[in-house]
Amino acid sequence: MLAGGNVRARSGPPSSAPGPISTVNNSCAREAHTRKRHRKEKSVTHLHTHDEISFAQLGVREEIVRALAEQGIENAFAIQELTLPLALAGGDLIGQARTGMGKTFAFGVPLLHRLTAEGEPPLDGTPRALVVVPTRELCLQVFNDLTGAAKHLKAGQDRGRALSVVSIYGGRPYEPQIESLQKGADVVVGTPGRLLDLAQQGHLRLGGLSVLVLDEADEMLDLGFLPDIERILRQTPATRQSMLFSATMPDPIITLARTFMNQPTHIRAEGVQGAATHDTTEQFVYRAHALDKVETVARILQADGRGATMIFTRTKRTAQKVADELAERGFKVGAVHGDLGQIAREKALKAFRAGDVDVLVATDVAARGIDIDDITHVINYQIPEDEQAYVHRIGRTGRAGKTGIAITLVDWDELDRWSMINTALKLECPDPTETYSNSPHLYTELGIPAGVGGRIGAARKRPDPKGSTRISSTDSKSDRPSRNRSRRRTRGGQGSDGRNGTPSTTTTSATSAHPKHSDGAAEFEGSTPAEGGSGRPRRRRRRGPRKAAGAGATSD
Secondary structure, three states, X not given: OOOOOEEXXXXXXXXXXXXXXXXXXXXXXXXXXXXXXXXXXXXXXXXXXXXXXXXXXXXXXHHHHHHHHHOOOOEOOHXXXXXXXXXXXXXXXXXXXXXXXXXXXXXXXXXXXXXXXXXXXXXXXXXXXXXXXXXXXXXXXXXXXXXXXXXXXXXXXXXXXXXXXXXXXXXXXXXXXXXXXHHOOXXXXXXXXXXXXXXXXXXOOOOOOOEEEEEOHHHHHHOOOHHHHHXXXXXXXXXXXXXXXXXXXXXXXXXXXXXXXXXXXXXXXXOOOOOOOOOOEEEEEEEXXXXXXXXXXXXXXXXXXXXXXXXXXXXXXXXXXXXXXXXXXXXXXXXXXXXXXXXXXXXXXXXXXXXOXXXXXXXXXXXXXXXXXXXXXXXXXXXXXXHHHHHHHHXXXXXXXOOEEEEEEEOHXXXXXXXXXXXXXXXXXXXXXXXXXXXXXXXXXXXXXXXXXOOOOOOOOOOOOOOOOOOOOOOOHHHOOOOOOOEOOEEOOEEOOOOEOOOEOOOOOOOOEOOOOOOOOOOEOOOOEOOXXXXXXXXXXXXXXXXXXXXXXXXX
């Protein structure tokens, strides 16, 4: 049953409005700012009276606490604070929190603690914990987080080897992943399709699992992975501990929890009437024309204080088009979408995390896989399909207590979809302001310096995907030797023009001769004299052995 328990924590102010919305109605904007001021007043007492709790105080193993401290992580967020006591005790639970609230360590820390706790069977390389995630990007993110937290943990009969975390996802060859499983994998993080493939092939053994985690379950539902999840769950032992984490809880996820979980405790790390979006994220919505969106985005990217920025589109083609146009305008931009290979996507994300590019254009498939605390702006170039996707998009900024700005550009043909999102999230902004790239209120509200244009420098060249070098026909002739087209054709030392040892400059090809007939005559093709009575034979290039042509047919 699902009614195993219900715990709530107030990690945010108790208000349904996520932040100020810039709209066509000035009174709407003033009311939004008033709501924000009231939220701050209501949340002051709660934020100051809540004492932060460290992972050490929650009873986490010293090795894990030390590894997290090396990353600058010492205190637990609300979802982690509520989850850890129940998860460490081995109970099933459902963790529900908004994007960016720390759900990865909410299940990762107790998972690693339980696997290495005293009294647990020794880790022998057979998978003991499985974390299922919806996207490749999120798989890599969770893998890196768990690897960092487990860096000091030991496994094996004599605790002589490091605890092994393995990532399994599509878009990469099977062989390295199979080899990793054969070497030994204590914790496996993977996407449903590849996990199911390897399990059916016998490379991934799920019978020894003691902990199972479904992360971002609502996204797996949206991507159609629910049947694969159910097939994976049927291969796991019934005595396992199950944890399910999600930002939203649609009905099919509730049904899944009732079927495969044993009286889970439902933990909500939010206020009773908490907003779906972060209160630290300031939202602006503008009605923009499709032909002016790139110019508008180019000027938004020059706003004061703008740091790492994510731009979301609905289609892969639009994502690549926007990335190319911004690169032409001089911005350091990367792209992540389904038309790119896995290696290219990983390179783009790595460059974004490292700061080599500060603008990333992505489709919704990447919204769940990027966990960077320093993203200052999120731009919805095209509005998402529903309110849940909107929440996850703008959740990329304003994370871990930091502030952020979310900007949504609504085209005229998107007003109906925006009205649905506005109503569902109670944003009270049904009619966004009509805005162009040169609108004064755009500069004022977003802090764009006066006088900036849509270009910041020379176009940035995109690297050749194959790394090949092409030689243009306009290359300097001095770089290559001149070609000598004079040819010398001889047979037995006799030149084609009848002169011994002299190269022929007027004849560029010789005809081929047929073998002699039985009467001894040698028949030459094309030996008819040319028009004008020159008596010269007509020559043409033929395949086969070459032979100089005479002035006419030979005599018997």
